[in-house]
Amino acid sequence: MPIIVNLDVMMAKRKMSLNELSEKVELTLANLSILKTGKAKAIRFSTLEAICKALDCQPGDLLEYTKDDVL
Amino acid sequence: MIADYRIYVLKIKIYCFSINIYLYLACNSKFSVMKKNTKQILSVLQVATWIIFIGLCIKAGAILFSFLVSLFIDPAGAKNLYLELNLYALKDYSTFHYVRLGSLLVLLWILKAYLFYFVIKIFLKINFVHPFSTEIAALILKISYVALAIGVFSVTGNAYAEWLTEESVVLPVLDEHLGGGAEYLFFAGIIYFIAQIFNKGIEIQSENELTV
Numbered sequence: 056m057p058i059i060v061n062l063d064v065m066m067a068k069r070k071m072s073l074n075e076l077s078e079k080v081e082l083t084l085a086n087l088s089i090l091k092t093g094k095a096k097a098i099r100f101s102t103l104e105a106i107c108k109a110l111d112c113q114p115g116d117l118l119e120y121t122k123d124d125v126l
Numbered sequence: 127m128i129a130d131y132r133i134y135v136l137k138i139k140i141y142c143f144s145i146n147i148y149l150y151l152a153c154n155s156k157f158s159v160m161k162k163n164t165k166q167i168l169s170v171l172q173v174a175t176w177i178i179f180i181g182l183c184i185k186a187g188a189i190l191f192s193f194l195v196s197l198f199i200d201p202a203g204a205k206n207l208y209l210e211l212n213l214y215a216l217k218d219y220s221t222f223h224y225v226r227l228g229s230l231l232v233l234l235w236i237l238k239a240y241l242f243y244f245v246i247k248i249f250l251k252i253n254f255v256h257p258f259s260t261e262i263a264a265l266i267l268k269i270s271y272v273a274l275a276i277g278v279f280s281v282t283g284n285a286y287a288e289w290l291t292e293e294s295v296v297l298p299v300l301d302e303h304l305g306g307g308a309e310y311l312f313f314a315g316i317i318y319f320i321a322q323i324f325n326k327g328i329e330i331q332s333e334n335e336l337t338v
Binding site: 082086087089090094095096097098099102 | 332333336337338
């Protein structure tokens, strides 16, 4: 998928654990794990807003677009 | 003769009535998923499906058994294969044609039982919290294929019986056994269409499950 979720990078920058983030954004660990591992197919604006608020960052810090390699 | 005709009409009426009840229950269960009595309706449907399945198995088994008896043990068995299904004249005319038509009848009833077997499997496997699964989709698709096979065999069998009648073979009314071919073909098309919609539902459900 050409959209990469840099949640782990931002969490490392803010030195925040997945448990802590889970409590702050009121999301289950399972859902945050789906987001972190890049398995998620969509993200709600409300979730994005909560994560940005908890990590004090912009949506662009969390999401990145890369071109698909054509083989 | 008149009594036979009346019994035949009565049978059709009972058959139509049971189909109406079945459809009514099916529609009610579809539109009242959140209602309290849904479980009861589904249970009734499940029991009805089991009854129909067992009935069809018995019918298929009875015809198969008496057909084999008429072939290998007692040729007079062809006089009453199942509830006065008399194919003795055909057997007398040609054993080859008798075997072909008899096999077709047996195959049709087995396929009808097989169709209801898949319906039962759907009832056993469906989960109304996450109803869209590849397993259920595969079963729906199988139902459409079996219905298609029933339709094709029924139409073929009807044409074959008509040809035999033209050859001056006295055959009984075979509508109960070979009738409804066009309906089954239509049914197969509808079920195939539903299977395709179901596949789309699986995609949407998986997308919904992976939306954070």
